[in-house]
Amino acid sequence: MADVPVETAEADVVVVGAGLSGLTAASRLYQRGLSVRVLEADNRVGGRTCDLDVGDGLVTEGGGQWIGARHERVLGLLGELGLSTFGTHTAGDSIYLRRGTRRTFSGAIPPMTLLAKLDFAQAQHRLERMAGQVPAAAPWTATHAVEWDSITLGYWLDEHCHTDESKHLFTLGFTLMYCEDPHRISLLKVLHQIATSGGIEYMFSTEGGAQESRIVGGATRPSTVLAERLGERLVLGSPVTAIEQGSDGVLVRSTRIDVRCRRVVVAMTPADVDRITFAPALPVRRAALQRVWHNGTESKLFAVYRRPFWREQGLDGSAMTDLPVAHYVMDNSPPDGSVGILVTFIGTAGAGPGLTWSDDLLDEPAAREKALVADLVTLFGPEAAHPLQVLEQSWVDEPWIAGCVSTRAPGVLTGYTDAATRPVDRVHWAGTEAAPQFEGYLEGAVRAAERAVDEIVAAAR
Template sequence: MSHHNPGVDVIVIGAGMAGLVCAERLRRRGYDVLLAEARDQVGGRTAGIEVDGETVDLGGQFIGPGQDRIYALAAELGVAIFPTHTAGANVLETETGRVRRFRGMAPKLGPLTLLDVARAQSRLGRLARTVDAETPWCGPNAAALDGQTLQSWIDRTVKTQGGRRFLVCACRAIWACEPSELSLLHALFYIKAAGSLAAVTDVEGGAQQDRLDGGAYGVATRLAERLGAAIRLNAPVQRIEQNDSGVVVTVKDGTTWHARHVVVAVPPPLAARIAFHPPLPAARDNLLQRLPMGNVIKYVVGYPAPFWRQAGLSGAALSLRGPIALTVDSSPRSGRRGVLIAFVNGTPARDLATRSPEDRRTTLLDSLGRLFGPQAATPVSFVERNWNEEAFTRGAYSALFPPGAWTQLGSTWRAPVGRIHWAGAETSPRWYGYIDGAVRSGEAAADAVARAELH
């Protein structure tokens, strides 16, 4: 049954961080806004649940220097910031299962391998500085950089087997994919959008430096409280029609809403599933179809106390053996319990997803036990979020540009299509894929709508 609703000024699709920020910014400017969310809760990729009285982030949760917009938003909402725990030694598990402790950012890989990796990282940094984050498809080397994968660059540049293995692990940790799936240009753009490779990889001074008290999900819920009845949950959008006077948005149950503009603030694979009438320009439609999400299973594992700290460990670990790519101490600020988060990314995530829930749990806890000792294998809580099985996300951390996508189709990246505007962490030239990028994109989309209203 079709239900027609009175018109609003703007419809925002997707109540993740980008959509919430966009809708709230438009509301403050006096626009009548409706925010349609497919799920039964807000937050998008900053999802959360409550475990033992504490909010647990199942999605994005870290922020760091240079991410000015999320820091400003947290301050405005009265959300406190506290540092990610880093005191103690980090852990590296080699491909043979040997566990080594190290301090700082340089794991014990052997002198030749470390030198090889350092040279490769330096070259990546230099190449990234040649990319314009606003228009990465431009530039004299754009076609050559976009015509190869990160894997082909690693094969050509990195001389040691250990160095290549480490950089594959790093790619999984950073982009949640295999280096063979990623355009070299996109890897460089991503680094440039963050400011530097160190900004991407480091905890102290980098994008993982700080956390939000109550979680990133708490920021989303506070924004949602401001928007109140403007939010419609359980409302997956299936069709967007536009003409010279406005847009009509149709959700799964047949309900239709009318507006002057619409902002699509969902991941590219979901935007590609919406029926647009008239159809999107071919280049824009083709871009949406070519951008898969990364593969991530995030585990939040709780203990009575952060026992690893007493053992002189930071809680941070990298595993070349797998299936875990990395772990981080995610214990609450209250100190009431210990929490490790573990990420299984790329091919290991695809492989692990084919197993039974019991097998996945056993495999994950065995891996944690190798990294942190037998106590890690006996948690009091265990939460799994396979982002690729989330119907309204289809992966994480962000969308991936394969070879050719930037240079062939990138000019359509953020451009409005008539009354259709775009938001989401994938549309930000600064901090692409991060919470801060989502905030920036929501602000930018609201500003674009306001400019369009003036014409």
């Protein structure tokens, strides 16, 4: 059979990647009067937002999902799209289980021992103080940048947390945030995140913090609405294979369509960009960054029940524990509570005591489901023993996305400085990893898109 000829087209700008950042960039460019084409490798939009069907037209969020009041750009985008948010469920007490002792508490601070509370406070103060010395726009220029980028957050916690309890809570919080063992994350990266994402308390908190709200209809809704508005300007199932720059423009080659354009926005993690061939070749610093880049390995597990029965017990559905699977649990039910959904996060093997996975849990879905239900029974009682279904979104199994939230290993920030954001001639970078603030959040995805659009508009003047 003869090969099917590849379609050809022209546009002012090609956007590679139809996640929230790429689609926001395309929308903003179109609003500025530029013609656009969006090329997406997958057969769906949304990137690292991914809604899972739980039946009866309801979904739960398999990827990024939470929004805080300081996330002004994404809230503004939702307003433009006619979408709304609802508050993460926080009414009731939370559960704190450590070393077999289960206690409930209200407010944001779990019932740690007094010594652990003091230890947590001193470590938080030190981290915040160091973060205040990290320039937001260029963290590699901080006075202690080389020192802080030569060690991991995990090493720092080992050295400066004097109680196992406070160290466990810091490890739990940062592991969830970065989907990675803190012993693999640069301390400088974490300090920069603290400086640009509202501080530790905001980053860790639900009520009044970064996990305060969710999007009605699921976290993929903004992407689907943007995609509907773009119409035929969006091409799905067409992985970009090459980006060829010349003196008069760029040729973007993909499996279904080749597009000639003036500028390109690549809205992918650096690790995923390494699949694309560039001509001329990328600068060594950018190419090397893509090779050393690492995305977190965490997945999300959901237990779906007929109703959120824990609310009848006066509980908000959240828990912090040292159990085998359910280290951190939240109520992920729909806004009307028509079904009950509890979510936890798995897959960060080796993160420390209470956060280390046995081989059977890592390799066998049935074992993970059984262990999750057992943990939920420990936390919420016998009613948790019979979920309608257990769902899992595994980001390491995605064909076009190399893991979920990105991190930086020691040496990456000081070794590659601004290579994640600096344009390469006519190629500009988006995706939440290229955000000036709130990197890793939905907010960061929108901010990175708007930054790339501003670069393109400025270049055209």
